[in-house]
Amino acid sequence: MATMPKVLNSLRYDETRCIGCDLCSAVCPHGVFAPNGRVARVVRYEACMECGACQRNCPTGAIAVESGVGCAAAMIKAALTGSAEVSCGDDGCCGGDSCCS
C-alpha cells in the first residue's frame, strides 16, 4: 500500500520564479490564484483540486502540483494492489466507470 497522504493537497508555488503573466489565475477553475501586481498570489489554497492546469501553463515552472486521473475506481484498485494509478484507456474512458460523463 502507498502511504497515507498527510497534506491537504500537493500544490506548491515558488513566487520568486513568477513573471506575473497571470495565466494561472485565468486557467484555475477554483480561483486558487489571483493576480497581484508583479507576481501571482495564492488566495484559495484549500480549494485546489490538483487538476494541473496552472502547472501546465506556467511558462517558468513556478508551480508544481501532482495531478492524477481523479478516477476513484482506479485509485482504489491502486491502493489495494499497490500498483500505479492507471489512467483511462485510449478509446473511451475509465473502462465504464462513472467519471468523465
Place this chain on the structure above:
Amino acid sequence: MADRTIHPATSEITRANRLDHLQARWGYKRGAHRVQPGLYALGHPTPQSPVFVTANYSLSFDALRSALAGQDGYLLVLDTKGINVWCAAGKGTFGTDELVHRIAVTGLEKVVAHRRLILPQLGATGVAAHEVKWRSGFRVEYGPVRAADLPEYLRTSQASPQMRRVRFNLWDRLTLVPVELVHLAWPTLVAALLLYLLLGAKASAAAVVAVLAGAALFPLLLPWLPTRDFSAKGWILGGLAALAFAAPELGREASGWLRAGHALAYLLAMPPVTAYLALNFTGSTTFTSPTAVRREIFTYIRPMAIAFGAGALLIMALAIARWIGG
C-alpha cells in the same frame, strides 16, 4: 496527412442532435457520440474571424456551436476520441500535441490572417499555451468554462471571475444520474435476484434502495449531506435508508434474535454500498482532489469492507436459518 476541407456548421440543434444528447446522457453507445475532427466554418467567416477550439464529443461540439448563434467563426475540432474537453484534457488527448497537429493538418495558418485561438478554459489541463505559441505560432487565449458565456466574453474581451469558475449545481449533478444507473443496472439486478432467493422480496428491495441512494439520491443531496468526506456522507445516507428497513423488523412477530439479525443485516450491508458509490462519485465532481480521494480511500475502504463482509455473512446465516426453519 493534410485535410484542408472546411466543413460547414450551423448553430442549430436538430431533433437528431437532441436524441444523440439523450443517448449520451444515458451512456448508450458510449464512444459513438463523435464528430469528425477538423476545421468547421460557422456562418460566413472571414480571415479575421475568431477560431474556437473544442473536443470531438458531440455534446461539446454542439454546446459550442449553439452558444455561437449569429457569430461567424471557425471551429477547430480536436480528435479526443469522443471524450469531452475536461476529461480529454486530463488524459492529454485534448492537448498541446493534438492542437499543434490539428493546426498543421487543417492548414489553419492559410485560412485565417490572425494567430489567435480561443480555447475552453477547462482544456488548460492538457494544453501549455506557451508551448503552442512556439510550436505553431498561434497564441492561445483561454475563454470561459462554459460555452454559454462566450457571447459575453466576445463582447467584453474578458472573462469575469464567474465565467472562470466551475460550478456543480443541481442540474449539473442531475445529468450525471442516468449514466450511473445504467452502469449499475446489471450488478444490482443480480444482487436483487440473489437476495430475493435467499431472504425474500424485502431484502431484494434493500439492495436496490442502497444502490439508488448512492447513485441517484447522493448526487442530488450532495450539498446538504453533513460531514466533509463523500464516503461519510454516503454512509449517513445509506444508514438512513437502512434504518427504514431495519426499524420495522423489530416490530415483527418472530424470535428476538431473528428480528435483531435481520435489522442488523440491513444496518451492516446497506450503508457501505451507498458509501462506496458516494466515494466513486468523487470522480464525477469538479472539486475533489486526488489527494483528498486517496485520503478517503485509506480511511473508509477498510470499514466498508468489514461492515459489508459482516453483513453478507449475517445474510447467509439468516438464509440458512430460513431454510431450516421453513
